[in-house]
Amino acid sequence: MNGEVLVGILGGVGPAAGLVLHQEILRNTLNDGTDQGHLDVVHISRSSDMAARPAYLAQLEAGETTADDDHNAIENPAYGMARSLSMLVLAAEARSARLIVGVPCNTFHASPIWDTFAALVAAEHADHVTLLHMLDEAVAMIGRLAPHATTIGVMSTTGSRRARIFHDRLEPAGYTVVQVPDHVQDALNDSIYNTEWGIKSTSPSIHPRAVQNFQSYAKLLAHMGAQVAILGCTEIPLALTGSEIYGMLLVDPMVALARAMVRSAAPAKLVPLDIKLPRDVHLGKPKRTLSVRSDSVDLTDACETLR
Known part of the structure; x- marks a missing residue:
């Protein structure tokens, strides 16, 4: 790592939420009045690969299945998000950058989804990904x-x-x-x-x-x-x-997450409240x-x- 930092938005849950998070990152960043003063941000939005979070949780609540490999089951959204994260990691690796990641969806943070996602991140990308919990x-x-x-x-x-x-x-x-x-x-x-x-x-x-x-x-x-x-x-x-x-x-x-991302990437750039x-x-x-x-x-x- 060369000290460079990349802020990663894992979107698609829903698509507009990622845009809002990006906007809040901009609003909460001191940029010295220039484009170049902003943080480097990569936003990946892959809605087609993101299972519906409420539907997945309802499936678990109903006890219809607990096996993620059941072909009749709704896939845990954690897996689609992990695939998106792999793309963000490639972008960070191209710059030898540290990656700070957030997911702009409240329901995605339900334990059956988030815990699985966090475990996947820890197993595959622990060395260079900082995962923030909204x-x-x-x-x-x-x-x-x-x-x-x-x-x-x-x-x-x-x-x-x-x-x-x-x-x-x-x-x-x-x-x-x-x-x-x-x-x-x-x-x-x-x-x-x-x-x-x-x-x-x-x-x-x-x-x-x-x-x-x-x-x-x-x-x-x-x-x-x-x-x-x-x-x-x-x-x-x-x-x-x-x-x-x-x-x-x-x-x-969303504002709390945006501010945490700015703080983690460049504390001096965080706009005071x-x-x-x-x-x-x-x-x-x-x-x-x-x-x-x-x-x-x-x-x-x-x-x-x-x-």
Whole structure:
């Protein structure tokens, strides 16, 4: 290795998420006003080789199969990602560079997927690949910048919720985790996946209905006592911009990962967090551009049921 560093984005999960991560890397890098001041980044997006993460986890939950070589089974997405990583490694080897890698997908970090992927990386590329865990970085960000927070709200897909990917990281760190009630989760999931107005379907433009819905879910979490809300799907920050809502700090795992990648590659290039926050809010995140504005939804009845 010659001291050169290459930042690697393992995308395709979904494709737009990798673009968002690259954008956040740029936003969080001090580049001295020049193109040449940015980090070297390689982004590989191979969606066709990435099995659906929620479908794979649902298969495991149903007990349909536990064997990755079962021809009738959905392949563990870890294997497709390992194939993408091999391509990144070739790019790094061409420059004799150290490789810093992140995966811009919350559900990919579920233990049955991530643990398999991490084992493959350790077995084949341990000497020159630094693998960053997006959810660990989000928890670390909360710990550093919101040290007095005790209750964390989470908004995520139903697949991530069932896999408890955030619980598994937050609860061992001493946090209480709250989520929207079960009967609201279906609506939250639909606000992500609805083919007409869901955030995954319309991104980067956001439908006003989705904005209103996520404002309402945030209000529910605030009434449940959350001091911090994790935006646990890569597109949710497009609907909830800024650094706080209803007195809660908003934490975007994608921003946490981007900042960790910059910090690992070149600490001196990391943009300081300089957003001025309310007294009880300890963290900001770069805003993403959003052309849609919407009034908040009246949730009086829903919030009364939580008291």
